Amino acid sequence: MVCAYARPSVVFLRRINPKNAMLRTGIALLLLLLPAIALAQNPENTIAEDYILLSDNSKISGSVSLDDHQTKGLGIVYNHTTRYGLNEVISFTQNGLYYTKYATLQRIGDSVMPRPLLLARIAENNLNLYTVYKGRSIDPQKASIHYFSKEEGPIRKATYRNLLPALRDNPESLRLMKKSRKWRRARLGLLMLGTATLSYGLYRSILDSQEVQYFPAEPLPAKETRFNFTLNPIAPLGLAIGLSSIFPNRAKKANFRAAIQAY
Numbered sequence: 097m098v099c100a101y102a103r104p105s106v107v108f109l110r111r112i113n114p115k116n117a118m119l120r121t122g123i124a125l126l127l128l129l130l131p132a133i134a135l136a137q138n139p140e141n142t143i144a145e146d147y148i149l150l151s152d153n154s155k156i157s158g159s160v161s162l163d164d165h166q167t168k169g170l171g172i173v174y175n176h177t178t179r180y181g182l183n184e185v186i187s188f189t190q191n192g193l194y195y196t197k198y199a200t201l202q203r204i205g206d207s208v209m210p211r212p213l214l215l216a217r218i219a220e221n222n223l224n225l226y227t228v229y230k231g232r233s234i235d236p237q238k239a240s241i242h243y244f245s246k247e248e249g250p251i252r253k254a255t256y257r258n259l260l261p262a263l264r265d266n267p268e269s270l271r272l273m274k275k276s277r278k279w280r281r282a283r284l285g286l287l288m289l290g291t292a293t294l295s296y297g298l299y300r301s302i303l304d305s306q307e308v309q310y311f312p313a314e315p316l317p318a319k320e321t322r323f324n325f326t327l328n329p330i331a332p333l334g335l336a337i338g339l340s341s342i343f344p345n346r347a348k349k350a351n352f353r354a355a356i357q358a359y
Contacts, residue, residue, distance in 0.1 A: 272355035290338025297331025
C-alpha cells in the first residue's frame with residue numbers, strides 16, 4: 097500500500113513551494129503514514145495475541161507453539177522458553193486456533209486410566225465443532241469432526257446418538273442426519289454381505305482344490321503329493337462387494353457434515 101501512495105505523493109510535493117520546507121516534510125510524513133493508520137483502524141486486520149489458560153486459571157499472553165516430544169509427550173511452549181505439560185493447562189490458542197483439553201478413559205489391562213485429549217475447535221457457531229489433535233497441522237475446512245458442544249453445554253462425542261437431540265430443532269439438519277443414518281446402514285450391509293460372500297468363496301476354494309500326485313523320474317521313481325489350490329470365483333465377488341462399501345461411506349460422511357453445517 098505504501099507503493100500506491102508513493103507516486104501521487106511525489107507529484108503533489110513538487111507543486112508545493114520549495115521554500116516551505118517544513119510544510120513539505122510534514123505532508124510527506126502524513127502521506128507515508130496513511131496506509132498504517134488505515135490498517136490500524138480496520139478491525140478485520142488486527143490479529144489477537146495467543147494465550148495460555150493454566151490450570152490455576154491464570155492467563156498468560158504471548159507466543160504459543162506445540163512440542164510433541166517422544167519422551168516428554170505433548171507440551172505447550174510459551175515464548176519459545178517455558179514448556180507446559182498437557183496436565184498444566186486448560187486451554188490455549190495458537191495462530192488464532194483455539195485448543196482445549198478433554199478427559200477420556202483408557203483401559204490398560206484390567207484397569208481404567210484417565211487419558212487427556214487435545215481438541216482443536218474447527219467451527220464456532222450454534223454448534224462448536226472439535227477435532228482431535230494428532231501431531232499435524234489442522235485445516236478447519238478439511239478436518240474430521242470428532243466432538244461437539246452446543247451453546248454453553250459440555251463437550252460430547254460427535255455420534256449420531258448424541259447429535260440427533262442437539263439438531264432436532266432444525267428440520268433440515270434432522271433430515272440430513274436421518275439420510276446419513278440410511279447410508280451408514282447401507283455401508284454395514286455391504287460389508288456384512290461382502291464378508292460372508294468372501295468367506296464362502298474361500299471355503300469352496302478349499303473344497304474344490306485337489307491333491308495332485310507327481311512321479312518324478314530322477315533320481316529315483318517316487319510318488320510326490322502336491323496341493324493344487326483353485327480360487328473359486330465367488331471369493332473375488334465377495335471382495336468386490338465389500339470394497340463397494342466405500343461409496344455409501346462417503347455419502348454418509350457428506351450428509352453428516354451437511355447436517356451440522358445446516359444447523
